[in-house]
Amino acid sequence: QEFTFTFGHVLMEDTPNGKAARAFEKEVEEKSNGRIEINVIPAGGLGGDVDIIEQLQNDLVQIAIPPTATLGNFEPKLQVLDLPFILPSEEMMVKVLDGEVGRSILDTLDQHGMHGVNFWGAGFRNITNNVREITSVEDLAGIKMRTMQAPVILTQYNEWGANPTAMAFAEVYGGLQAGVVDGQENPIANIVAMKFYEVQKYMTLSSHAYHGYAAVMSENAWNSLPDDLRAIVVTAFDNARDLARELTNEYEAEELAKISSDIAVHRLTDAEKEAFIKGSFAVHEAFADVVTPELINSIYAVTGAGPK
Amino acid sequence: MFEKFDKALARLEDGSMIFLMAVAICLTFLQVVMRYVFSAPLYWAEEVVLYSIIVMSFVGISIGIRLGSHISVDLLDALVPEKHIPVLRMIAIVLGILFAGALVYFGGKLFLNTLDRGQLSPALRIPVAAIYAIIPVSGLLSLFRYGYAFVQLRQGKQIAASEENLRAM
Amino acid sequence: MLSGLLLSFGGLLLFGLPIFAALAFAVVVAVGFWGPFDPVIVPMRMFAGMNNFSLMAIPFFILASELMRIGGLSQRLVDLATVLVGWIPGGIAAATVLSCLFFGAISGSSPATVIAIGSIMFPALVAAGYDRFFAIGLITVAGTLGPIVPPSIGLIIYGSVTGASVGKLFAGGVGPALLIGALLIAACVIFAIRRGYPRQDFPTRAAFLLAIRRSAWGLGLPFLLLGGIYSGIFTPTESAAVACMYGWFVGAVIYKQIGVDELKSILKSSGAIAATLLLITAGASAFSWLLTITGAPGNLSSQVLSNTSDPFTIAALFNVVMLVTGFFLDSASAIIVLAPLLQPIAAQVGIDPVHFGLITVVNFSVGMLTPPVGLNLFVAMGVSKMSLRDVLRGCLPFIAIMIVALILITYVPWITLWLPDLIYAQ
Ligand code: NA
Ligand code: NA
Numbered sequence: 001q002e003f004t005f006t007f008g009h010v011l012m013e014d015t016p017n018g019k020a021a022r023a024f025e026k027e028v029e030e031k032s033n034g035r036i037e038i039n040v041i042p043a044g045g046l047g048g049d050v051d052i053i054e055q056l057q058n059d060l061v062q063i064a065i066p067p068t069a070t071l072g073n074f075e076p077k078l079q080v081l082d083l084p085f086i087l088p089s090e091e092m093m094v095k096v097l098d099g100e101v102g103r104s105i106l107d108t109l110d111q112h113g114m115h116g117v118n119f120w121g122a123g124f125r126n127i128t129n130n131v132r133e134i135t136s137v138e139d140l141a142g143i144k145m146r147t148m149q150a151p152v153i154l155t156q157y158n159e160w161g162a163n164p165t166a167m168a169f170a171e172v173y174g175g176l177q178a179g180v181v182d183g184q185e186n187p188i189a190n191i192v193a194m195k196f197y198e199v200q201k202y203m204t205l206s207s208h209a210y211h212g213y214a215a216v217m218s219e220n221a222w223n224s225l226p227d228d229l230r231a232i233v234v235t236a237f238d239n240a241r242d243l244a245r246e247l248t249n250e251y252e253a254e255e256l257a258k259i260s261s262d263i264a265v266h267r268l269t270d271a272e273k274e275a276f277i278k279g280s281f282a283v284h285e286a287f288a289d290v291v292t293p294e295l296i297n298s299i300y301a302v303t304g305a306g307p308k
Numbered sequence: 309m310f311e312k313f314d315k316a317l318a319r320l321e322d323g324s325m326i327f328l329m330a331v332a333i334c335l336t337f338l339q340v341v342m343r344y345v346f347s348a349p350l351y352w353a354e355e356v357v358l359y360s361i362i363v364m365s366f367v368g369i370s371i372g373i374r375l376g377s378h379i380s381v382d383l384l385d386a387l388v389p390e391k392h393i394p395v396l397r398m399i400a401i402v403l404g405i406l407f408a409g410a411l412v413y414f415g416g417k418l419f420l421n422t423l424d425r426g427q428l429s430p431a432l433r434i435p436v437a438a439i440y441a442i443i444p445v446s447g448l449l450s451l452f453r454y455g456y457a458f459v460q461l462r463q464g465k466q467i468a469a470s471e472e473n474l475r476a477m
Numbered sequence: 478m479l480s481g482l483l484l485s486f487g488g489l490l491l492f493g494l495p496i497f498a499a500l501a502f503a504v505v506v507a508v509g510f511w512g513p514f515d516p517v518i519v520p521m522r523m524f525a526g527m528n529n530f531s532l533m534a535i536p537f538f539i540l541a542s543e544l545m546r547i548g549g550l551s552q553r554l555v556d557l558a559t560v561l562v563g564w565i566p567g568g569i570a571a572a573t574v575l576s577c578l579f580f581g582a583i584s585g586s587s588p589a590t591v592i593a594i595g596s597i598m599f600p601a602l603v604a605a606g607y608d609r610f611f612a613i614g615l616i617t618v619a620g621t622l623g624p625i626v627p628p629s630i631g632l633i634i635y636g637s638v639t640g641a642s643v644g645k646l647f648a649g650g651v652g653p654a655l656l657i658g659a660l661l662i663a664a665c666v667i668f669a670i671r672r673g674y675p676r677q678d679f680p681t682r683a684a685f686l687l688a689i690r691r692s693a694w695g696l697g698l699p700f701l702l703l704g705g706i707y708s709g710i711f712t713p714t715e716s717a718a719v720a721c722m723y724g725w726f727v728g729a730v731i732y733k734q735i736g737v738d739e740l741k742s743i744l745k746s747s748g749a750i751a752a753t754l755l756l757i758t759a760g761a762s763a764f765s766w767l768l769t770i771t772g773a774p775g776n777l778s779s780q781v782l783s784n785t786s787d788p789f790t791i792a793a794l795f796n797v798v799m800l801v802t803g804f805f806l807d808s809a810s811a812i813i814v815l816a817p818l819l820q821p822i823a824a825q826v827g828i829d830p831v832h833f834g835l836i837t838v839v840n841f842s843v844g845m846l847t848p849p850v851g852l853n854l855f856v857a858m859g860v861s862k863m864s865l866r867d868v869l870r871g872c873l874p875f876i877a878i879m880i881v882a883l884i885l886i887t888y889v890p891w892i893t894l895w896l897p898d899l900i901y902a903q
Contacts, residue, residue: 006770012638013817043638043817045769050430051525057425060518073428073436112425142347149430154351165349166431168530170633171712173643179709180343195636195643325748326741332533333540336718340711354530361536361755362527368752378495378753379855381848381865400493407494407502414505415520443520 001037003229005062005221008052010044015189016247017065017120017213018042024240031232038063053216057113062221065120065213069150077108080291080299082152084208084280092303093121093210094245101298106214115222117215117237120244122187123252124207128200129183130176133264135204135272137161137279146172146181153185153209156283169194176200187211188252197263205267208276215241281307310456317452321371328364332357355431359439366442369411370449373404373457397461404454411447419444479773482507486764486849496849497753500760504767512767519763526762527755529809530714531586531630536751537717538589539859541724542596543747545695548728548735553692555601560688563677567662567669569605570615573598574661577619578654579699581626587808587845588754588856589717590623591616595860606675609861611668614871617857618879619661621842624808626654628713631838634812639820641830648897649831653839656892657882664878694727750859754852758807761850765810774802774814788826792887795819796840803844807852811841828890835893839883846876 007025011018025038046052046061049070055061072079080086087093096102097119106116127134131143141161147153149166157164162183167175175181177199184196185208191197215237225233256265268276284307288296300306335353343349372378384396423437486503494502501519508514545551562568576594595616602612624631627647636643668674680688689696701723702716711719728735735743768774781794798819802811816837823833845853848869857868886892 012640014640039770039772041769044813046766047522047525051521054422054427054521055518058421058515058517058521060514070430073430074425076428112427144343144347144349149351149355151433163343163347163349164351165343166351166354167712168354168714170531170630170637171714173633173636174628175709175712178707178712180712193637193640198642198644322745325752326744329536329540329744329748329751333537333718333721336533336537336715337722340715340719344710357533358528358530361533361751362524364536364748365527365752365755365759368749368756371749372495372753372756375749377749378497379757379858379865380493380495380499381490382493384491384493396493403489403492403494403502404498407498407505410502410505410516411520414517417517418520421517440520440524443524 001034003036003221003224005036005038005217006046006060007038007040007063008046008055008061009040009042009065010049010052011042011065011122012193013042015122015193016251017122017244019247020120020240020244021065023243024236027236027239028233031236032229036229036233053114056216056218059218059220062218063216065215067148068119068212068214069148069153071109071214071216072150072152074112074114075108077105077291077295078214079150079152079287080105080295081212082150082209083284083287083291083296084156085277085305086280086284086296086299086303087210088277088303088305089207090124092305093124093212096299096302097121097210097212099302101295101302104298105295109214109216110219113219114216115219117217117234118241120213120215120241121248122189122211122213122244123248125185125187125209125211126191126203127183127185127206127208128191128196128203128263130179130199130201131182133202133204133266134206135266135268136275144180144182146175146184152283152287155286156280159283159286160279172196173199185209187248188255189248192255192259197259200263203263203265205265206273206276207268208280277305310459313452314456317370317449318374321367321374321449324367325364325371328360328367332360332364335360352431355429359429363439363442366446367449369446370453373450373453394461398458401454401458401461405451405458408447408450408454411450412444413447415440415443415447478507478511479768479771481511482764482767490849495753495756496855497756497760500757500764500850504763507767514767514770518766522763522766523756523759526759532755532758534586534589534714534717535592535754536747537714537721538592539751539754540743540747541717541720542592543743544721544724544728544735546596547739547743548724549732550695550698550724550727551597551600553688554597554695555604557688557692557695558598558601559605559677560680560685563605564679566676567665567667567674568676569598569602570607570611570665570669570674571662573602573615574619574622574658574665577616577622578626578658581623581654586630586713587621587623587842588852591620591853591856592860593720594620595857599860605677607669608672609863610867610871611672612871613857613861613863613868614873614875615661615665616860617853617868617872618846618875619658620853620856621845621879622654622657625650625657625835625838625842627651629838631808631812631841632834634809635816635834635837638813638816639830639834641820641834642901645831645897645901646834648900649835649893650838651896652892652894653835653882653886656885657839657879660878660882661875664875694731698723754855754859757850757852757855761805761807762810764850765806765814768805769814774798775818777801778815778818782822786826788828789888791822791826792828792836795823796836796883796887799837799840800843800847803841804847805850806841806844807850808838808841808844811844812837829894831897832890832893836883836887839879839886843876843879843883846872846879 049066052064056064068078068081109116137160143162145157145162145164146167147164154164339353419440427436485506489499505516558572562572627650632646705711
């Protein structure tokens with residue numbers, strides 16, 4: 001073969017995106033008649049998301065699907081996608097991420113030694129906790145939330161009256177069980193994988209932020225590909241993205257049915273959601289300068305969900 | 309000249325180790341108090357603790373060389389006749405110099421790459437390159453230590469070694 | 478490249494480079510001469526290998542035990558242990574194992590358990606007349622109970638990479654931990670009787686009360702730590718920092734043994750010890766990155782499996798693969814690399830995922846005891862001031878006991894599963 005690319009990610013093989021990575025590998029190897037070989041290393045074998053991005057920047061790894069929130073440490077504009085309710089629904093998420101706005105966001109990665117191809121994702125993040133059922137911003141008051149280390153998410157929970165704190169992912173289960181922290185937010189896939197539902201009483205299907213993964217290639221790998229192979233790779237990325245989204249939807253429906261005997265599930269009503277969205281604009285505003293007002297407004301223009 | 313520099317450097321290394329260790333402990337404890345008593349956890353505490361201990365560990369490379377406290381396998385010592393032991397020491401020191409050189413070169417490269425790409429730390433939002441700078445610096449400190457040991461060995465001095473040093477500090 | 482890596486590592490180690498440097502530099506040499514990779518990966522992985530908050534338990538517990546040693550807490554606890562169980566044959570040794578089980582219930586980490594228990598019990602065992610090989614071997618091996626008794630970082634990682642229930646895994650850890658504890662205690666009693674280790678006289682009521690009174694502050698610590706963890710005030714890692722504060726308070730304010738100068742020197746020496754250990758984790762992290770990206774563990778397990786389909790043999794071969802991997806990888810990386818490969822195959826031949834999780838964690842606990850990368854050994858060197866060779870010599874009989882326990886745990890699923898089945902029966 002002419003090209004060998006290492007594809008590193010932190011997800012388990014049997015998760016939707018883990019399966020999509022394998023499908024991508026298969027498609028690229030077949031369609032390129034073996035001119036490209038993909039070596040998938042799943043489950044954090046090469047390190048965490050930040051580590052894998054750094055390895056990709058140094059061309060030690062050629063393909064990765066890091067969360068947009070983590071990429072925010074490298075390119076501040078990426079943080080726009082973690083603003084609460086900036087992508088108010090699945091439909092709008094597809095419109096923004098797969099459209100021109102998504103492309104312009106991916107292009108900002110060029111100056112960081114990466115080529116952004118498209119957006120995969122693990123579904124929307126939801127809130128679980130042990131204190132009370134959460135149906136409004138006010139319900140979050142005083143709840144100790146473990147979150148990812150991302151300024152947007154910290155600001156969001158501070159703005160909503162909760163107490164966000166960092167905690168190593170591997171310690172979250174024990175932390176929730178003992179009560180060091182009261183709650184956490186994650187897409188259903190992670191809540192199931194880490195068994196958080198075993199140690200949490202309430203889950204609110206808030207879908208407040210899309211847990212998106214940007215599919216990226218190292219600058220060197222992308223530039224080295226001739227046009228015919230590039231086309232094959234890009235098509236495979238798109239197919240894998242669609243597969244990941246489809247599998248995520250199936251997976252969430254199945255798993256939700258399974259865990260709903262262990263945890264009380266509340267889906268936000270339209271009115272409750274509307275109130276949450278109203279409570280999010282302050283967070284958007286706080287980050288307008290960081291992610292640029294133009295970018296926020298271009299997303300509002302697609303979704304029609306900006307402040308009136 | 310070597311001796312004076314050695315003493316000054318040792319004080320600096322020891323001082324930063326004490327400081328970083330104290331910061332890590334106090335902050336971790338403070339975090340518990342802030343979260344449990346005041347319900348106001350410090351979102352940056354964990355990151356500062358981690359970076360303190362990591363920087364401390366890199367500083368610990370040259371401290372460990374000075375004190376001879378790094379853990380190694382002394383298998384050959386038992387097999388080689390007494391009079392050849394200095395040769396073994398010399399080989400170990402040369403390898404150490406090469407390793408320290410690699411730390412300077414590739415650590416420096418990592419520092420420059422990261423500086424160039426503007427990566428920020430998750431909580432504090434400080435440039436990660438600033439933290440990575442400790443890697444080539446620790447390499448330089450180690451180069452000095454191994455170089456000093458090289459000179460001492462050439463002069464026929466015994467190199468300070470092993471655990472007693474560590475405990476006797 | 479793989480043989481290049483292993484050869485350079487062996488050579489560098491033999492010619493006197495410290496273990497951490499040999500691990501890291503072997504990767505530089507291997508990718509520099511044979512590999513398509515930029516050696517910049519080495520400082521990158523060294524940094525990332527230490528960038529894990531759970532690891533902070535190591536420097537914190539080292540500091541805590543130094544504070545307790547210098548501050549006089551350790552000695553008083555040792556005196557108490559001697560009074561309480563010194564009259565039973567092998568009593569103090571058995572108490573050591575019990576302490577590890579007890580401490581394991583608050584700590585998820587194996588080296589942290591060795592430091593915390595070892596720095597108190599090693600001097601006690603030696604003072605009571607046990608030979609130092611026996612003493613350090615027992616402590617080093619019993620320390621592996623830390624991550625087998627719940628809570629356990631290893632089991633959490635296993636649960637997250639395989640999808641097994643962490644709650645069931647924790648429950649599953651109780652049986653194997655009790656088995657290992659019982660075997661070790663039995664060994665202590667037998668050793669003690671056969672070698673005629675001295676016993677103390679049965680304590681008088683006055684001596685007993687005095688020892689209790691003198692060690693009251695020390696006895697408060699486990700209650701503080703356990704209470705704090707189980708009531709959610711702090712995490713197991715944070716508990717190490719709480720232990721430091723407590724140790725400093727008692728040593729400085731109550732016993733007045735720790736002044737500013739002592740504190741500085743304790744911070745300096747424990748920082749230096751912690752750094753040497755964390756650096757080995759750093760070097761091992763670079764090493765395991767290269768092993769992983771070259772697919773070595775996967776190849777090893779598929780080669781092993783190509784010869785058989787018999788469940789009994791497969792289980793045995795898995796143990797061999799994990800024990801061999803454990804020589805080079807620390808237990809967290811080893812679980813991340815191997816569990817997703819092996820667990821599905823184990824499930825096909827009918828091994829329950831929770832059962833397999835405990836097999837995995839016990840295997841990599843043995844890995845903490847095997848050179849060249851065996852953190853427990855290095856911690857034990859610090860605790861006992863003995864050479865690596867001597868510590869290893871002391872460990873060998875107890876490692877044999879661990880292997881016996883591993884075989885029992887592998888082929889008697891009930892040991893692991895009785896408790897999860899009881900708790901989660903529906
Ligand atoms: Na434990
Ligand atoms: Na080992």
